[in-house]
Amino acid sequence: MLLRLPKMGMEMTEAVLARWIAPDGALVSKGELLYEMETDKVTNEIASPVAGRLRRIAEEGATYQVGDPVAEVVGDDVS
Amino acid sequence: MKPGNETLRKMFETMALVVACDEALRDVISSGAATMSYYSPRGQEAVAAGVGAALRPDDYLVTTYRGMHDQIAKGVPLRPLLAEMLGRAEGTGKGKGGPMHVVWPDAGLMLTTGVVGSGLPIAAGLAWAATRAGGEGGDAGERRVTVASFGDGASNIGAFHEACNLAALWQLPVLFLCQNNGYGEHTAFARHQRTAHVADRAVAYGMPGVTVDGNDPVAVYEAVRDAADRARAGEGPTLVEAVTYRLFGHVFGDRMTYVDPAELEQAWEHEPMARFRRRLAEEGVLGADEAAAAEARAAAEVAVVLRDVLAGPEPDDDEVGRDVVGPSDPAGVPAPAVEGPISVRAAITLALDQAMAADDRVVLLGEDIAESGVFGVTKGLATAHGADRVRDTPISEQAIVGAAVGAALGGLRPVAEVMFMDFLGFCLDQLANHAAKLRYMSGGRTPVPMVLRTAVGGGLQVGAQHSQMLEAWLTHVPGLKVVVPSTPADARGLLASCIADDDPCVFVEQVTLLSRKGVVDGAPVPLGVADVKREGTDVTVVTYGRQVHDALAVADSLAGRGIEVEVLDLRTLVPLDEEAVLASVGRTRRAVVLHEAVVTGGFGAELAAGISEALFGTLLAPVLRVGALPAPLPYAGRLERLALPGPERLLEALEWVLASGG
Numbered sequence: 001m002l003l004r005l006p007k008m009g010m011e012m013t014e015a016v017l018a019r020w021i022a023p024d025g026a027l028v029s030k031g032e033l034l035y036e037m038e039t040d041k042v043t044n045e046i047a048s049p050v051a052g053r054l055r056r057i058a059e060e061g062a063t064y065q066v067g068d069p070v071a072e073v074v075g076d077d078v079s
Numbered sequence: 080m081k082p083g084n085e086t087l088r089k090m091f092e093t094m095a096l097v098v099a100c101d102e103a104l105r106d107v108i109s110s111g112a113a114t115m116s117y118y119s120p121r122g123q124e125a126v127a128a129g130v131g132a133a134l135r136p137d138d139y140l141v142t143t144y145r146g147m148h149d150q151i152a153k154g155v156p157l158r159p160l161l162a163e164m165l166g167r168a169e170g171t172g173k174g175k176g177g178p179m180h181v182v183w184p185d186a187g188l189m190l191t192t193g194v195v196g197s198g199l200p201i202a203a204g205l206a207w208a209a210t211r212a213g214g215e216g217g218d219a220g221e222r223r224v225t226v227a228s229f230g231d232g233a234s235n236i237g238a239f240h241e242a243c244n245l246a247a248l249w250q251l252p253v254l255f256l257c258q259n260n261g262y263g264e265h266t267a268f269a270r271h272q273r274t275a276h277v278a279d280r281a282v283a284y285g286m287p288g289v290t291v292d293g294n295d296p297v298a299v300y301e302a303v304r305d306a307a308d309r310a311r312a313g314e315g316p317t318l319v320e321a322v323t324y325r326l327f328g329h330v331f332g333d334r335m336t337y338v339d340p341a342e343l344e345q346a347w348e349h350e351p352m353a354r355f356r357r358r359l360a361e362e363g364v365l366g367a368d369e370a371a372a373a374e375a376r377a378a379a380e381v382a383v384v385l386r387d388v389l390a391g392p393e394p395d396d397d398e399v400g401r402d403v404v405g406p407s408d409p410a411g412v413p414a415p416a417v418e419g420p421i422s423v424r425a426a427i428t429l430a431l432d433q434a435m436a437a438d439d440r441v442v443l444l445g446e447d448i449a450e451s452g453v454f455g456v457t458k459g460l461a462t463a464h465g466a467d468r469v470r471d472t473p474i475s476e477q478a479i480v481g482a483a484v485g486a487a488l489g490g491l492r493p494v495a496e497v498m499f500m501d502f503l504g505f506c507l508d509q510l511a512n513h514a515a516k517l518r519y520m521s522g523g524r525t526p527v528p529m530v531l532r533t534a535v536g537g538g539l540q541v542g543a544q545h546s547q548m549l550e551a552w553l554t555h556v557p558g559l560k561v562v563v564p565s566t567p568a569d570a571r572g573l574l575a576s577c578i579a580d581d582d583p584c585v586f587v588e589q590v591t592l593l594s595r596k597g598v599v600d601g602a603p604v605p606l607g608v609a610d611v612k613r614e615g616t617d618v619t620v621v622t623y624g625r626q627v628h629d630a631l632a633v634a635d636s637l638a639g640r641g642i643e644v645e646v647l648d649l650r651t652l653v654p655l656d657e658e659a660v661l662a663s664v665g666r667t668r669r670a671v672v673l674h675e676a677v678v679t680g681g682f683g684a685e686l687a688a689g690i691s692e693a694l695f696g697t698l699l700a701p702v703l704r705v706g707a708l709p710a711p712l713p714y715a716g717r718l719e720r721l722a723l724p725g726p727e728r729l730l731e732a733l734e735w736v737l738a739s740g741g
Binding site: 043 | 110111334
């Protein structure tokens with residue numbers, strides 16, 4: 001599943017990917033925290049909506065627009 | 080009344096469906112597959128399950144932006160519900176309302192509002208309509224109940240107070256259901272009121288108030304059944320407070336930094352889903368395996384629907400302009416001719432009387448209207464049509480207009496009176512956020528056929544708070560129709576058209592006109608049709624209301640000098656008869672726009688701009704605007720006359736325009 005930068009709040013248009021929490025290539029479970037994003041207003045930790053192997057796309061410290069791809073979690077047959 | 084095992088299982092299934100939807104939506108948002116503001120009801124699902132199981136399918140529900148659990152429990156099908164939340168064409172409102180504005184009348188869901196507290200007066204109106212369904216009073220046992228669901232935060236807004244008071248006063252079959260989740264936005268209960276329980280406030284309105292454990296669907300079911308039984312029996316409203324908790328904060332992405340972590344941990348320990356699952360297993364109603372299967376079924380159902388909905392089309396571009404208002408009947412409403420001249424006041428009374436005689440659904444509400452109303456307009460109507468159809472209200476403008484909105488949603492054709500236009504500020508939320516928008520936000524499912532009559536005292540020396548023409552506030556809001564009559568015949572015909580119209584119409588009664596007499600021939604006056612009150616060739620005065628008569632007087636005086644002024648009476652500002660305006664000014668090539676309201680930002684600016692845009696090459700002079708000076712209307716007679724646009728200022732403007740160009 002391709003994960004895009006979510007919109008958190010009415011006025012959000014972009015965010016900085018502040019920090020990766022899960023390692024690249026790790027097997028993550030549903031609900032496991034993947035990364036932290038930072039807007040002018042708030043910092044949020046984003047959890048994986050599915051289980052699978054994480055492939056990072058976005059880079060720490062870079063700014064992304066809502067909807068930009070940030071990661072992929074492949075396969076939901078692992079937990 | 081205790082729920083049977085089948086009801087218990089049904090409530091569990093409802094809760095499972097809410098939890099599955101909530102989880103799926105949070106996943107969709109965090110994966111970035113959809114962008115929406117999401118107000119999770121997770122933690123409050125037991126309240127909804129109890130309410131849903133206690134109500135009949137035809138009972139009405141009014142809920143709020145945090146209302147997905149209520150909507151599911153009331154029986155709104157998942158597919159149009161989720162499609163609306165995600166802005167898709169097959170949504171309940173064709174994707175035009177969004178998650179805060181889901182309606183589904185087939186399941187009794189008449190309103191979801193994004194404005195805190197606003198649903199309560201509307202619920203009172205729905206309940207009033209329900210008492211009239213099937214004739215006078217209806218059969219009490221068959222009576223529909225209306226549930227107004229709201230949060231603890233809403234118990235501090237005026238609409239709550241006005242609606243509770245009105246519903247108790249009128250003994251309406253309504254149930255005020257406060258889902259006390261501990262927070263109003265980010266402010267904890269103890270920081271937004273000193274009352275221990277919201278239900279304690281019920282005593283102030285003379286209705287019963289009960290507080291129940293909102294995390295126990297059985298407790299909610301029992302309280303709602305009792306309250307609904309009372310309401311159906313004609314014993315009036317109840318305030319039920321269900322104490323619960325919102326587990327994911329105010330809006331998706333809320334980090335809940337304002338919440339004590341120990342409190343949140345405890346809330347999760349008591350969350351309703353696991354608790355009800357345990358209880359049903361202990362009581363042998365639903366085994367652990369059966370419960371797990373039910374939850375898996377719910378998750379699977381949601382997954383399939385959500386996948387389909389996400390793949391579904393977005394609304395067509397044409398939808399932007401569709402459902403704003405319905406068409407106005409071009410035929411209008413004819414009536415028998417009246418013998419001899421009658422006053423504008425009598426013409427308005429006549430229109431109300433004829434509409435009430437022709438259609439049982441027409442009802443009136445407002446302050447002091449049963450006797451006669453402050454200007455005598457409703458005199459005799461309560462005697463002729465019954466006090467139940469001509470209802471006095473408390474001094475509660477939000478409740479008056481909100482109840483009219485609700486009554487309209489419930490199938491009536493209410494005519495509400497707000498004593499003075501200056502008091503519109505009290506009820507603009509009901510008018511501009513609800514009456515005006517419900518047709519559009521529901522994709523045409525819930526039009527609001529209501530009329531708001533309101534008086535303007537300019538010229539009577541009644542001071543700045545009883546004198547203002549505020550039509551520009553209204554014409555600026557898409558969805559409202561705005562009508563300002565100038566003669567008895569127009570007042571009769573236009574008010575009849577407003578009552579017959581399927582959209583909210585504001586009918587403005589200038590008090591200085593009420594005693595003006597004229598012949599009422601009974602000819603229909605459809606909305607959106609201007610009237611040439613005097614033909615002329617040299618310049619057009621575009622005007623409405625009592626200024627029509629000033630314009631006619633000035634036109635008479637200029638005729639003596641060989642100048643022919645055309646006077647165009649708009650009669651309705653929305654819908655505007657643009658064709659008539661452009662046809663007239665296109666011929667005369669000169670225009671003055673005249674109204675009683677302050678010039679700055681007035682409707683005249685809209686008219687002048689429209690004429691200039693369409694007829695720039697034709698005009699021989701700039702379009703001038705004449706209206707009140709930009710000051711609150713002063714009290715002293717001489718000052719009031721100076722502030723208002725009298726014939727002198729119109730004459731001056733006409734002379735300037737006539738001297739220009741050519």
